[in-house]
Amino acid sequence: MPSDEFVEQVLAVVARIPEGRVMTYGDIAEAIGSRAPRAVGKVLALFGHAVPWWRVVPSSGEPPRGHSASALPHYLEEGTPLRGEPKPDGYRIALSSARLGWDHEIYEGIAP
Numbered sequence: 001m002p003s004d005e006f007v008e009q010v011l012a013v014v015a016r017i018p019e020g021r022v023m024t025y026g027d028i029a030e031a032i033g034s035r036a037p038r039a040v041g042k043v044l045a046l047f048g049h050a051v052p053w054w055r056v057v058p059s060s061g062e063p064p065r066g067h068s069a070s071a072l073p074h075y076l077e078e079g080t081p082l083r084g085e086p087k088p089d090g091y092r093i094a095l096s097s098a099r100l101g102w103d104h105e106i107y108e109g110i111a112p
Contacts, residue, residue, distance in 0.1 A: 002039050006032075010043040013106055014051040019078040021100045022093055024059045031106050055080075061092040 002010075009032040017023055025037035025044075034040075044053050044064070054071035057063060061083065063071040069088040076086065081094035093099075100106065 002036075002043055006034070006036075006039065007043050007047055010040050011047060011051050014044070014048070014053065014056055016106055017052060017055040017100060019052075020080045020098070022055050022057050022080065022095070022098045023100050023106075024057060024095075026059060027100065028056060057093050057095075059095075061095045063091070063093070 010028060013023070013028050013031050023031070025040045028040045029035060029037045040056070044051075044056055048056075052074070053064065054067070054074040058065070062068070063075075068091065072086055072088055072091065074080075075082060075093070081097040083092045083094045085091070
């Protein structure tokens with residue numbers, strides 16, 4: 001189980017991801033100085049309901065596993081760039097344009 005401090009750090013970063021943008025699990029781990037993207041996923045699985053969880057995606061660009069149908073309305077409403085025709089059972093995020101850049105303040109103090 002991740003520590004309370006780790007949970008708080010992950011949720012704080014996720015809460016700051018701007019609408020229409022995404023970060024990968026690894027990006028969030030990097031932003032908090034961790035090498036544990038799977039632990040980031042565990043935090044979101046257990047506590048992610050309180051933050052915009054749909055803004056955190058695997059590095060494949062797929063929506064969070066098991067949540068593609070519930071995430072799609074959020075992506076469409078926020079204008080998140082998607083690849084291809086969005087369908088609840090199959091789509092990907094256009095990471096090249098949706099992923100938060102390393103120059104964003106979330107990464108302040110972290111060397112890319």
